[in-house]
Amino acid sequence: MKLHEHQAKSIFADAGIPVPDSRLAATVEEALDAVDEIGYPAAIKAQVHVGGRGKAGGIKIATDREEAEQYAEEILGMDLKGYTVEEVLVEAGVDFVDELYVGVTMDRGEGQPVLMVSTEGGVDIEEVASENPDAIAREHVDPAFGLHPYQARKVVYEAGVDADVALDVASILSTLYDLYEDSDASEIEVNPVMITSDRDVVAADAVMNIDEDALFRQPDLAELAEASYEDDLERKAGEYGFDYVRLSGNVGIIGNGAGLVMTTLDLVDYYGGKPANFLDIGGGAKAERVTQALDMVFSDPNVDSVVFNIFGGITRGDEVAKGINEALAEFDEIPKPVVVRLAGTNAEEGMEILNTDLIEVEETLEDAVQRAVKNAEEVAQ
Amino acid sequence: MSIFVDDDTRVVVQGITGGEGKFHAEQMIEYGTNVVAGAVPGKGGQEAAGVPVYDTVNEAVEAEDADASVIFVPPAFAADAVFEALDTDLDLAVAITEGIPTQDMAKVNKRLGETDTRLLGPNCPGIITPGEAKLGILPGNIFAEGNVGLVSRSGTLTYQVVDNLTERGIGQTTAIGIGGDPIIGTSFIDALEAFEADDETDAVVMCGEIGGEDEEEAAAFIGEHMDTPVAGFIAGRTAPPGKRMGHAGAIVSGSGTGTAESKIDALNDAGVPVGDTPEEVADHVESFL
Numbered sequence: 001m002k003l004h005e006h007q008a009k010s011i012f013a014d015a016g017i018p019v020p021d022s023r024l025a026a027t028v029e030e031a032l033d034a035v036d037e038i039g040y041p042a043a044i045k046a047q048v049h050v051g052g053r054g055k056a057g058g059i060k061i062a063t064d065r066e067e068a069e070q071y072a073e074e075i076l077g078m079d080l081k082g083y084t085v086e087e088v089l090v091e092a093g094v095d096f097v098d099e100l101y102v103g104v105t106m107d108r109g110e111g112q113p114v115l116m117v118s119t120e121g122g123v124d125i126e127e128v129a130s131e132n133p134d135a136i137a138r139e140h141v142d143p144a145f146g147l148h149p150y151q152a153r154k155v156v157y158e159a160g161v162d163a164d165v166a167l168d169v170a171s172i173l174s175t176l177y178d179l180y181e182d183s184d185a186s187e188i189e190v191n192p193v194m195i196t197s198d199r200d201v202v203a204a205d206a207v208m209n210i211d212e213d214a215l216f217r218q219p220d221l222a223e224l225a226e227a228s229y230e231d232d233l234e235r236k237a238g239e240y241g242f243d244y245v246r247l248s249g250n251v252g253i254i255g256n257g258a259g260l261v262m263t264t265l266d267l268v269d270y271y272g273g274k275p276a277n278f279l280d281i282g283g284g285a286k287a288e289r290v291t292q293a294l295d296m297v298f299s300d301p302n303v304d305s306v307v308f309n310i311f312g313g314i315t316r317g318d319e320v321a322k323g324i325n326e327a328l329a330e331f332d333e334i335p336k337p338v339v340v341r342l343a344g345t346n347a348e349e350g351m352e353i354l355n356t357d358l359i360e361v362e363e364t365l366e367d368a369v370q371r372a373v374k375n376a377e378e379v380a381q
Numbered sequence: 382m383s384i385f386v387d388d389d390t391r392v393v394v395q396g397i398t399g400g401e402g403k404f405h406a407e408q409m410i411e412y413g414t415n416v417v418a419g420a421v422p423g424k425g426g427q428e429a430a431g432v433p434v435y436d437t438v439n440e441a442v443e444a445e446d447a448d449a450s451v452i453f454v455p456p457a458f459a460a461d462a463v464f465e466a467l468d469t470d471l472d473l474a475v476a477i478t479e480g481i482p483t484q485d486m487a488k489v490n491k492r493l494g495e496t497d498t499r500l501l502g503p504n505c506p507g508i509i510t511p512g513e514a515k516l517g518i519l520p521g522n523i524f525a526e527g528n529v530g531l532v533s534r535s536g537t538l539t540y541q542v543v544d545n546l547t548e549r550g551i552g553q554t555t556a557i558g559i560g561g562d563p564i565i566g567t568s569f570i571d572a573l574e575a576f577e578a579d580d581e582t583d584a585v586v587m588c589g590e591i592g593g594e595d596e597e598e599a600a601a602f603i604g605e606h607m608d609t610p611v612a613g614f615i616a617g618r619t620a621p622p623g624k625r626m627g628h629a630g631a632i633v634s635g636s637g638t639g640t641a642e643s644k645i646d647a648l649n650d651a652g653v654p655v656g657d658t659p660e661e662v663a664d665h666v667e668s669f670l
Contacts, residue, residue, distance in 0.1 A: 051623070106483055108593045108630070111490035111564045143487035184482055213629055214482035216457060243627040247619070258561055258627025259535020259590055262616035263659065266641075269619045270657055278620075280627040311537045311544075313520035314408065344540060345520055365541065366658055 001210045001225045002049045006089045008206035011183070012190075015175050018202050022091035031072035032065065034090035040064060041093035044071040046078070046085040052124070056080050061093060082248075094202050099192035100161060101125050102173050104180040106187070107140065113180065115139045115152065115173060117159035121192035147177040168201040169193060183221060184214030233277075233300055240292045242279055249274025251376045252297030252306040252336070256281055264309045264369065271366075273373030276303045287326035294327060298335050304379035306338040307372035309365060317342045317350030328358045337375040341368035383510035383555045384530070384575040384582075385473060385499065386449065390514050393418045393438060393447040393471075395454055395462050397429045402453035405477075405518050406430035409451070412521040414514040417445040420465075438469045449473040451507065451516045459503065460485035467496045475516045476503035476566070483629065486564040493566055500566025504628065506536035506558035519556070527552015529666055530576035530609075532569055533588035534561050534595075534628070538616055538659075542586060545663040551670065554582045561628030563592070569599035577607050584610050584669040586662060587653070589644055591617030592630045596644040604651035612665035613648045613655040615641045 003011075009019045023034035024047070035042045046058030053059050058080050062068035068090075078085050099122035107114040118136040120128045128135050137159035139151050152174040156166050176188050189207040196202060215222040226238070237244030243258065247265075251273045255261040258280055265275040277300065281293045297303050310320050320342060328334065338359040342350040354361055360375075362368035392409065396402035397419025407430045410416050418441035419429050425436035435441040438450060450471055454462040459478040466474035467489070481503050493500050501508055507517010511524040523540055525547045533539040536558055543556060557572050559565055569587060576582045585607075589596035596615065603611050618641040620626050622633045633639045645655045656662035 106487065106563065108563045109595075109598075111487055113484075113487065142491060143484065144491045181484065184484055186483060211483050211629075212625070213456060213480045214484070217482075243625075245621070245624045245626060247621060255537075257535060257537025257540075258631055259533070259538030259588065259616045260541055262535075262590060262620065262626050262631065263538055263541070263614075265620075266616060266618040267658060275619055278624075278626055311540050313523075313537065313540055314405075314518060343544060345522055364660070366660060 001212050001215070001221070003208040003210065003224060004047045004049070005045065005206050006047055007224055008208035009203070011179065011208065012203055012206055015179055017172050017175055018200065019206070020092045020094055020202060020204060022089050024087055025072070025090050026087050028069060028072045028076060031076070031088055031090050032069060035062065035065065035068045038090060038092045042068060043091045043093055044068065044075055045089045045091060046075050046080055047087040047089055048080050048083040048085055050081045050083055053080065058085065094194045094204055095197050096194035096204070097197050098162070098195035100169060100195070101191045102169065102176065102193055103187070103189040103191070104176050104185070110140055112143060113141045113177070115141065115155050115177065117155050117161065117169070117173065119160050125191055141177065146181065147174060149174055152177065162195070164199055165195055165201050172201060172203065184211045184218055185209060186211045233296065236299065237279070237296060240296065242281065242293065242296065244296065245278040246300070247275050247277055248302070249276045250302050250304040250380060251372050252276045252300060252303040254279045254281060254293045254297060254306065255309040256311060260309065260311055264307065264365070267365065267369040268307070268373060271370045271373045273376055276300055287323040290323050290327035291330050294331065303336055305336055305372050305375035307368055308338055308340045309368060310342050312342060312344035312347060312350065317344060317346040317348070318353055321350035321353040325353065325355045328355055334358050336379065339368050339372045339375065341365055383513060384572070384579050385555065385557070386508055386510050386514045386516055388413070388415065388513040390415060390449050390473070390516070391445065391447045392416045392516060393420050393441040393445065393450045394430070395420045395438060395450050395452045395466065397421060397432070397434060397453070398424050398427070399453055403430050405453060406432070408521070409515055412515045414516065417447050420450070438465045442469055442471070447471070449516060450475070452476045452478060454478055456480035456482070460489050463489050463500065463503070464492060467492055467498050467500070470496065471498050473499045473501065475501045475505070475507050477505065477507060477517055479504040481562065483563055486562065490564050501557065502560040502565060504562040505560030505565070506539065508555065508557045510555045511553055517558070519558070523547055524556060525552035528554060528581055528583040528670070530554050530579065530582040530585040531556040532572040532576070532585070533558055534590050534630070535588060535616065538588055541659045542588060542614065542662055545659050546666060549663060549667060551663070551666060554579060561590070561630050563630040569595050570602045573599060573602060573607060573611070577609050582609060584612070584666050586612050586614070586666060588614045588616070590615060590628065590631050591620050591626065591641050592628070592632045592639045594638065597647040600647035600651040600653065603653055610669040611653045612662050612669070613653045614659065614662045615644045615648070615655060617641050
């Protein structure tokens with residue numbers, strides 16, 4: 001789960017990390033009130049979960065009230081890579097002389113958290129990582145012990161941070177690691193940390209992602225997660241408890257098990273279609289879950305056809321088929337053609353029971369996907 | 382022959398009195414697995430799925446001589462259950478639980494390095510040696526005894542590929558689900574190494590998915606160390622960057638690492654044919670045999 005910049009910064013500020021003065025604004029009027037209090041220059045920053053906001057025009061620096069109004073009007077409501085900007089953060093501009101990158105993330109390969117520091121801040125750190133990996137200093141943390149304070153200092157000195165600010169940067173990094181542990185973050189990144197002309201150190205941006213699997217013990221963050229859905233369908237999926245990802249195509253996909261659902265998406269693409277979503281209904285395929293899953297895909301206006309691919313393992317195919325029939329009976333009409341494919345335990349018995357007045361049935365995954373792609377083409381015409 | 386489990390494996394089920402634990406313990410026993418005990422704190426002295434329940438894994442091991450455990454414990458308590466298994470010096474612990482916080486797994490991973498126990502999972506369907514034993518939730522009836530090893534990060538995708546193989550009369554030595562989490566115990570390489578050393582495994586199927594670099598590392602291992610032919614499959618070609626595709630580990634990073642393309646290229650470079658469909662994977666395996 002990604003936090004917005006303003007949410008992460010408020011967590012940073014509470015932990016004692018210096019951040020620029022800022023206000024959140026949802027309207028141009030609110031933005032102007034904010035700049036009146038903060039003064040100029042002020043950054044107007046789109047609050048959306050999109051990387052590279054600056055390049056995409058989602059961050060502008062206003063030097064007077066006229067500019068602030070113009071930029072707030074431009075950014076509020078703008079479409080940033082598919083997301084509509086609902087709020088902007090109005091933030092005091094920082095008079096900086098240098099920019100650093102600092103971050104804490106999980107090194108999957110090592111199974112250990114890693115601290116990262118680079119003096120090449122303010123640019124795309126992933127580009128730095130691929131073109132000049134030596135420009136990023138790294139230090140692994142033993143998760144059983146936690147961070148030893150010397151490690152934060154070591155990695156900051158290794159990165160070549162100016163000596164007069166090195167301890168301040170190390171202190172920020174140390175606090176970030178504490179936040180990383182305490183909030184079950186999967187990633188915390190500050191890019192850039194700005195060094196001001198007065199040699200103060202300020203966290204000018206904030207990226208904070210939380211491990212969704214840990215939200216059960218992070219009640220405050222779980223509340224933010226509820227509020228941070230940017231898409232009505234994703235919110236609905238959250239309420240139903242589905243693993244759901246919305247894509248831009250028109251073939252709706254429902255299946256069980258992450259790997260098999262991903263494979264179904266891939267096959268839709270392979271046979272010339274465009275997947276509309278990833279939806280994993282998990283094990284069992286009880287009628288209620290099937291009803292909810294169909295409701296999800298039918299609620300997506302982009303969906304022109306649906307493929308429903310279930311591999312019955314422990315749950316037998318005939319039980320799955322009964323669940324699907326019951327679910328279908330809940331709908332007055334089936335708005336888009338649905339192709340069902342059952343496989344695995346008792347699949348044949350299941351296929352025989354399925355109510356083919358309402359849906360189409362195919363025996364193999366490949367055939368089911370091809371038919372759904374063809375259905376989508378016909379409906380779209 | 383087989384790898385990691387056979388009909389001598391003596392299994393304790395952690396969480397055997399819960400709904401999932403009890404159901405799957407019964408399924409395992411029905412398949413012929415030597416389930417000898419359950420372990421649930423506070424439930425010692427009871428019986429579940431026809432086997433005695435002990436309060437601790439240690440008691441279960443001492444009383445029933447168990448050497449492996451299968452863990453059906455809810456996410457909030459699962460890391461503790463894995464620690465208990467590791468600290469009891471079992472040969473194998475299979476963690477089925479999905480949704481264990483990653484930072485908990487980092488701590489488990491650290492401890493794992495200090496023990497001789499093999500951990501499979503978490504967030505995995507388990508392991509099956511057809512005709513001998515299954516530890517986990519895999520549907521036993523779709524598997525058949527044979528000479529193909531299978532290792533996969535996913536459950537139902539494994540079943541799909543196994544189904545395609547079994548329907549053609551191609552059976553399996555052992556099938557292993559290593560799990561879809563970012564931090565897992567047994568890697569592709571561990572499984573591939575064991576299959577390479579197994580005399581009865583004549584071909585291997587490896588099903589990977591987006592996220593991390595395990596498939597790339599496995600490809601390098603295959604290129605350098607394996608004579609047994611391997612066929613591959615990679616799920617997630619259409620996954621957008623930054624989105625978690627069901628599995629906690631299935632995520633393409635913003636920088637473009639962890640993509641299906643990178644994994645497919647690495648496997649192809651190692652001489653591993655990668656199927657565009659599960660059916661094509663079975664075609665490749667058939668051509669090896």
